[in-house]
Amino acid sequence: MHLCPGPRAPGYCFLHMPATTPGERRPSTLLGRLGLDRPELRAWAMYDWANSAFLTVVVTAVFPIYYRSVAAKGLDGTAATGRFGLATTLALVIAAVLSPPLGTLADRSGGKLRLLRWFLGLGVIATSALALVGEGDWLLGLVLFVVANVGVTGSFVFYDSLLPHVARPGEMDRVSSAGYAMGYVGGGLMLAIALGLILGGPRLGLAGTLPTRLSFVLVALWWAVFSRPLFRHVSEPPATGVPAPIGAVVGDAFRQVGRTLRDLRAFPQAFLLLLAFLVYNDGIQTIIRMATIYGEELKLDRTVMIAAIVLVQFVGIPFAFLFGWLAGRVGTRPAIFLGIAGYVVITFLGWQLSTTREFLMLAALVGVVQGGTQALSRSLFARMIPAAKSGEFFGFFAIFEKFAGIFGPLLFSLFVYATGSSRTAILSTLVFFVIGAVLLARVDVPAGEAAARRAEAA
Numbered sequence: 270m271h272l273c274p275g276p277r278a279p280g281y282c283f284l285h286m287p288a289t290t291p292g293e294r295r296p297s298t299l300l301g302r303l304g305l306d307r308p309e310l311r312a313w314a315m316y317d318w319a320n321s322a323f324l325t326v327v328v329t330a331v332f333p334i335y336y337r338s339v340a341a342k343g344l345d346g347t348a349a350t351g352r353f354g355l356a357t358t359l360a361l362v363i364a365a366v367l368s369p370p371l372g373t374l375a376d377r378s379g380g381k382l383r384l385l386r387w388f389l390g391l392g393v394i395a396t397s398a399l400a401l402v403g404e405g406d407w408l409l410g411l412v413l414f415v416v417a418n419v420g421v422t423g424s425f426v427f428y429d430s431l432l433p434h435v436a437r438p439g440e441m442d443r444v445s446s447a448g449y450a451m452g453y454v455g456g457g458l459m460l461a462i463a464l465g466l467i468l469g470g471p472r473l474g475l476a477g478t479l480p481t482r483l484s485f486v487l488v489a490l491w492w493a494v495f496s497r498p499l500f501r502h503v504s505e506p507p508a509t510g511v512p513a514p515i516g517a518v519v520g521d522a523f524r525q526v527g528r529t530l531r532d533l534r535a536f537p538q539a540f541l542l543l544l545a546f547l548v549y550n551d552g553i554q555t556i557i558r559m560a561t562i563y564g565e566e567l568k569l570d571r572t573v574m575i576a577a578i579v580l581v582q583f584v585g586i587p588f589a590f591l592f593g594w595l596a597g598r599v600g601t602r603p604a605i606f607l608g609i610a611g612y613v614v615i616t617f618l619g620w621q622l623s624t625t626r627e628f629l630m631l632a633a634l635v636g637v638v639q640g641g642t643q644a645l646s647r648s649l650f651a652r653m654i655p656a657a658k659s660g661e662f663f664g665f666f667a668i669f670e671k672f673a674g675i676f677g678p679l680l681f682s683l684f685v686y687a688t689g690s691s692r693t694a695i696l697s698t699l700v701f702f703v704i705g706a707v708l709l710a711r712v713d714v715p716a717g718e719a720a721a722r723r724a725e726a727a
Contacts, residue, residue, distance in 0.1 A: 305447050309435045312502035316428055317448040318455030319495035321582075322488045323396055323421055325456030326463050330578040332399065332414065333561045334571050335481050340402050340410035347689055349407070354559065354682030356411040360418035361678075367419075368426045372663055373529060375427055382505050385427035389496055392420025397489035400482040428499075429647060430663035433656040434506045442601055445648035446593030449640035450586050457582025459491050464575050506659075529662070535724065536662075538717030539653040543666065545712060546646050549609050549705025552698040553642065555677030556615065556635065563619075563695070564628055573625040577632035584636030592641020601649045602714055608642030609706050613699065620695045653717035655724040677701060 305311050326332070333353065341349035375381040395417035402410040436444040463484035466473075470480030533540045564574045596604045615634050622628060647666075654662040677698060684694030 305444075308502045309504070310440075310444055310447070312498040313428075313431060313435045314444070314448040314451040315498045316496055317452035319492050319499075320392075320421055320424065321452035321456030322459035322491040322495075323392065323417065324452075325460045325578060325582060326484060326488045327396060327399070327414070327417065329557055330460055330561055330575050331463055331467070331481060331484060332410075334574070335402075335478070336407065336410050336414075338571075339404050339478055339481075341407040342404050344407060347685060351682045351686050352407070352411065354678045354685070356415055357418070357678045358682070360415040361422065363415070363419050364422035367423060371423065372426050372430060375430065376658065379505055379507055381427040381430060382500055382503065385424050386500065388420050388423035388427075389492070390420075392417050392424065393489045393493045395420060396492065397486050399485040402482070403478070426663060429651075429666065430659040431503060431506070432647065433651045433654075433659045435503060436651075441648040441651050442596045442645060443593045445651070446589050446596075446641060446644040449644040450589035453582045453585035453589060453636075453640055455491075455495065457579055457586075459488060460575070460579050460582060462487065464572075464579065467575075468572065529658075532658070533662070536654060536717065536720050538713050538720065539650060539662070541708065542646075542650055542653060542712050542717070545705050545708035546650070546666075547705075548701050548708060549612075550643070550646070551677040552612060552616070552701035552705070553639065555681055555698050555701075556612070556619070557639070559678060559681055560635075564622075567622065567692075569628055570625045574628060577629050580629060580632045581636040581639070584633050585640045588637045589640035589644060592645060595641070596645055596648075600714070601645050602709060602712065605642055605645050605649070605709060606706060608638040608645075609702050609709075611638035612642075613702050616695060616698050616702070620692060649714070653714070653721050655721050657725065 305314060336353060337349055341352070344352075371384060375384050395413045398413050399410065399417070402413065432441060432445060466475075466484050466487070467480045470476070473480075475483070533543075561574050561578070592604055592608070595607070611634060615631055615638075618627070618631055618634070622631065650662075650666055651659070680697050681694045684697055688694070
């Protein structure tokens, strides 16, 4: 895998990757430089492999097209797009409201893995039930879509909060980037399988919508099966609260949300990073979630659109690792700035999009910047908070991440209703990238990391 610009041998980048913290010993193996040298790190990254099947096939590629052409058949095109955007908003609002108390509950009860398993199960069941959605069943399809999204986004609260427990401080950029890279591999393979099933269905004797509906069942199985290493090799972090009845723990978890928000005042740089992430990730989530339904409205070839999503996955694999390497060379924040700049270019190109060839080019550009930008945001936040409160603070990270996914699709839907077209709505994402970059520029990373270390020492 050639991950360096210029005429260098494959692997050169990682053989010369510096430590990300002063005095840290450089990893001595290739897996170490990729952030995958220990069983618990590989198991943690495998959950990205597992859940990315849902995010790629259901959220991004196949279900939006299936919803528009089958489940929403008979609805006006603008109404179908608008309802899809509103359903996406509802799912993210529910997850955002639940995330902070769930994160606190996980810390206090020592139940990160247990709660992750519950939300995983909810998402898997709802995803498999999408196979029941037929022609005209737009309401059933959107309800199941909302429930499955709540399942996957709820599981991220506990998954992300495990990062500072499985990775050492100097490993977090590499490990987080490795998780996104594994997600690209898993999501891309599952999407390729789904695409093969859908296109080859008639040769297999599968008529009508059956191949697409079977692909939803396969996604659910993939998600469930490849999540197992996480529960086998990652240990549950110890509880931070005293044992208490579950009702008292849940009640205290909701009360703790206010206390956690006050605690964030002691970590102003982490909080400022959250604000920046809220804004620029809003634009990212809008592009991810609305891309194929936008292409459907432009009447682009469906097979090419799904193939473009496959392209995103496989382009994203080396570039997710490359962003992890780049963060070690130039710093995490400058690497995130590069990703945001890439999205500004993507937005302008998407506004002028008119052909399937241009859609493929945009997909390749998204693959270059998507994984690295999000992975480094996660690892930078993890370095600026005390590990003992990772569940609480990642609960807030999750709520900011989910609210980031709320405003973009909502604004997109409002523009669609107002103008009757998605093309103008694309430009609305620019404001998120510009304001997010301005906020990120004000984050003092060394001060944030020092505050987190002082809290851990105390």
